[in-house]
Amino acid sequence: MTTEFGHGSSAIRDGKLRGGTDGTDYFYFFCPKCEDNQIMRLLDYRHYEEELKNRYDEQMKSKAKKGFTLQFQVYCEKCEHTDTFKISNIGFQCGDYSATL
Ligand SMILES: [Zn+2]
Numbered sequence: 213m214t215t216e217f218g219h220g221s222s223a224i225r226d227g228k229l230r231g232g233t234d235g236t237d238y239f240y241f242f243c244p245k246c247e248d249n250q251i252m253r254l255l256d257y258r259h260y261e262e263e264l265k266n267r268y269d270e271q272m273k274s275k276a277k278k279g280f281t282l283q284f285q286v287y288c289e290k291c292e293h294t295d296t297f298k299i300s301n302i303g304f305q306c307g308d309y310s311a312t313l
Pocket residue numbers: 243244245246250288289290291292293
């Protein structure tokens with residue numbers, strides 16, 4: 213199993229990677245290939261991009277401490293699917309979700 217980061221596969225694109233919180237505030241990602249919300253294990257993460265001043269602050273009512281993109285690698289223990297995705301505040305981050313697809 214590799215810990216290298218690449219690009220997310222078509223299995224997670226177009227709204228196919230979903231998840232939810234548990235009884236507290238922890239968030240889990242569900243395997244896009246298994247039909248029973250199998251939780252994917254987070255294997256690794258990295259700072260993909262970072263900027264000291266968020267370039268979208270001037271367009272928003274809120275102000276971010278900085279700009280960042282984190283990339284995660286996930287793995288499904290059940291079907292062995294591995295994938296990667298990013299979470300970022302550099303780019304689209306408000307409004308209607310359907311506009312992102
Ligand atoms: Zn799976």
